[in-house]
């Protein structure tokens with residue numbers, strides 16, 4: 430259940446989806462011409478669990494969504510709940526592939542995805558697997574495509590959870606890993622409206638290149654600086 434994959438905090442689902450949707454809308458508008466309206470948009474939902482994010486968010490924005498989840502009975506639950514969605518959408522927005530593998534063993538098809546969404550699962554990967562996953566996954570992005578990583582944040586360093594064998598990294602820890610992956614941090618946003626006792630949660634949009642609009646904006650700033658000959 431949603432409550433199960435969210436560790437008993439099923440009630441944060443609405444705030445989480447709302448925060449993700451606002452961030453996704455900003456990114457689609459800024460990074461894709463026409464906000465992606467004219468494209469056949471495809472997303473990958475990594476560590477999808479029972480398909481909560483696909484069902485509540487991704488399927489509404491993407492023509493196709495693939496799900497990756499190593500626990501078979503989670504993936505089966507996702508498949509079952511999304512069959513209904515697929516049927517209603519008449520193939521215009523559908524969950525297409527269901528991959529039952531862990532991220533550290535997955536390599537996507539070349540150039541399939543506009544967005545690779547990685548939420549609340551990267552803490553199960555070691556640093557080396559993290560870097561190796563993102564490096565392999567880059568080839569799965571279409572030109573101009575991007576990753577969204579949404580994760581809990583430790584205040585500093587990292588926090589180890591020996592029960593579920595996961596690691597919660599800090600913002601600067603993540604940034605160090607992004608640079609090891611050769612990824613550009615295009616934009617980040619904090620998730621609002623979560624209970625105070627939980628870790629802070631942040632969303633990161635990562636690109637393989639510096640987007641053209643950022644290069645343009647930077648050169649404008651440079652050109653307007655006093656002392657620079659235009």
Ligand SMILES: C[S@@+](CC[C@H](N)C(=O)[O-])C[C@H]1O[C@@H](n2cnc3c(N)ncnc32)[C@H](O)[C@@H]1O
Nearest residue numbers: 434476477478481499500531532548549550553
């Ligand atoms: C807290 S749940 C979050 C599920 C989903 N992302 C969501 O937000 O609803 C963590 C998920 O990560 C999955 N997971 C654990 N290890 C993983 C790995 N090595 N690769 C991919 N997913 C993994 C778990 O099976 C579980 O479905």
